[in-house]
Amino acid sequence: MPSASVQNYLKAIYQLQETCETVTTTALAQHLDISAASATNMIKKLARLKLVRHSPYHGVELSTAGEKMALEVIRHHRLIELFLAEALGVPWEAVHAEAEKIEHVISEDLEDRIADFLGDPGRDPHGDPIPTKTGFVERPAYQSLFDLNAGQSAVIRRVSDQNPDHLKHFFKLGLIPDATVDVVQREPFQGPLRVRVGSGSEHTLDETLARSIWVTLSATQKKLFKAKK
Amino acid sequence: MPSASVQNYLKAIYQLQETCETVTTTALAQHLDISAASATNMIKKLARLKLVRHSPYHGVELSTAGEKMALEVIRHHRLIELFLAEALGVPWEAVHAEAEKIEHVISEDLEDRIADFLGDPGRDPHGDPIPTKTGFVERPAYQSLFDLNAGQSAVIRRVSDQNPDHLKHFFKLGLIPDATVDVVQREPFQGPLRVRVGSGSEHTLDETLARSIWVTLSATQKKLFKAKK
DNA sequence: TCGCAAATTTAGTCGCGACTAAATTTTTTA
DNA sequence: TAAAAAATTTAGTCGCGACTAAATTTGCGA
Structure with a gap:
């Protein structure tokens, strides 16, 4: 079985692959908060283990075996998150950090x-899909909250759990899966957007924050969209 | 926070102190399945950290700080054992191995x-007392099953969880906390003993096995004992 | 009490996964 | 397109916690 370090690298590469086509050494190093040299070292090791393909100076990519291993870790992570929330009432913003450690030490059993x-759940508390045991993972076509226009209304489907401070903030604002958001105002030039959460409070989100939230347009919006055509 | 290694050493020293007055390097090494030289190294480190007192060539002893730390790990271990058994139905003989890994990574919260x-339980599934958060631990005056005589009857209170194979064996034989055992026959010269479990099957236990089970004499036995006096 | 065996410690090594500093390659920009 | 900047890799080190082999200390039995 791979070390916790190897598991963390594979998980990080998987997550970076979700947004960027090619994963650079620097991106990986930043994501894991280590030096670029350390990342290079581990990448070489992973390549030796046939878990990634590495074209020096040009990035890294998971092999089939590497992706399978990454998905196992991610499955552990998300199951544990949901379990801690459901069984022990661990608060939404704390489950991620806790799962980050436990994911490496639980047995298959x-x-x-x-x-x-948990009844073989499909989603963790942040809305992230839980890979199946066979390595299949849903990839719903959500759009980023940041890509909405003023006047549009949407339902939150998923919130990034990568930053604990952001997570806490989202929770405080009510920006959690299944919540409804209305884009009240949209600043030009990729500026911040102002949203109303549910039918209550209004808040301003900058680009980073808004890009960490994925939504689907709400039913009425979709109809409007169709009508326009 | 101490490393998982440090935690394991402290736990081991604590457990050895329960039976032996003085803990030797060799005993520690055997308990942890490492070389004696490795044990010496870590002992020196623990002494530097003021977690143990070490008189070279004469053994090691937990300091107050070391004992406190050991009890925290043991509390984690036993709470996790019980939790896995109660909440997830993990079988009796498997909880130990699972807890051994998780105990090092859970937060205070x-x-x-x-x-x-669990409702602040006092015992884990093997009958081991769970230390309180303040570091207090019950030390009931149980006697070893091995010290009973033929004809005596007792209730199992605690079973050692140190050896998974023994544990599985105990479970198969019904030798679990709260079970009643009658000593049917006692071989001389520290030989094996034959016991009836509940009012059912009979089994033979050698010294090592019998010393891994702690009991209290059953009520009727105590009366008989008093009457003799 | 002397000598030997067992226990313990010392000395030196190794793999892992991090690091910094320096060299190299790629990309950008002037 | 050439030079500067940025990204990446190489080279060498470190702490941790294991190891083996060798030296030392202890304690037991003759």
């Missing part, structure tokens, strides 16, 4: 028991 | 939530 307990 | 969930 415990993984199965947790999945069973 | 999660510890509290698990204790809460």
Whole structure:
């Protein structure tokens, strides 16, 4: 079994691959908060283990084996997040950090028991899809909240759990999966946007924050969109 | 926070102190399945950290700080064992190995939530007392099953969880906390003993096995004992 | 009490996964 | 398109916690 370090690298590469086509050494190093040299070292090791393909100076890519391993870790992570929230009431913004450690030490058997307990769930508390045991993962076509225009209304489907401070902030603002948001105002030039959460408070989100939230247009919006055509 | 290694050493020293007055390097090394030289190295480190007192060539002893730390790890371990058994139905003989890994990675907050969930329990599934958060631990005056005589009857209170194979064996034989055992026959010269479990099957236990089970004499036995006097 | 065996410690090594500093390659820009 | 900047890799080091082999200390039995 791979070390916790190897697991973390694979997970990071997987997550970066979701947004960027090619994963650079620097991006990986930043994501894991380590030096670029350390990242290079580990990339070479992963390449030796046939878990990634590495074209020196041009980035890294998961192999089939590497992706499978990454998805196993991610499955652990998300099952644990949901389990901690459901079974023990661990607050939404804390489950990520806790799962980050536990994901590396649970057995296959415990993984199965947790999945069973939760009724084989499809989503973790932040809306992230939980990979199946066979390595299949949903990839719903959500759009970023940042890409909405003023006047549009949407339902939050997923919130990035990468930054604990952001997460806490989102929770405080009510920006959680299944919440409704209306874009009240849109500043030009990729500026911040102002949203109303539910039918209550209004808040301003900058680009980073708004890009960490994925939504689907709400039913009425979709109809309007169709009508326009 | 101490590394998982440090935590394991402290736990091991604590457990050895329960039976032996003085903990030797060799005993520690055997308990942790490492070389004696490795044990010496870590002992020196622990001494530097003021977690143990070390008189070279004469053994090692936990300091107050070291004992406190050991008890925290043991509290984690036993809470997790019980939690896995209660919440997820992890079988009796498997909880130990699972807890051995998780105990090092849970937060204070999660510890509290698990204790809460379980209603601040006093015992883990093997009958081991769970230390309180303040570092107090019950030390009931149980006697070893091996010290009983033929004809005596007792209730199992605690079973050592140190050896997974033994544990599995105990479970198969019904030798679990709260079970009743009658000593049917006692071989001389520290030989094996034959016991009836509940009012059912009979089994033979050698010294090592019998010393891994702690009991209290059953009520009727105590009366008989008093009457003799 | 002397000598030997067992226990313990010392000395030196290794793999892992991090680091910094320096060299190299790629990309940008003037 | 050439030079500067940025990204990446190489080279060498470090702490941790394991190891083996060798030296030392202790304690037991003759």
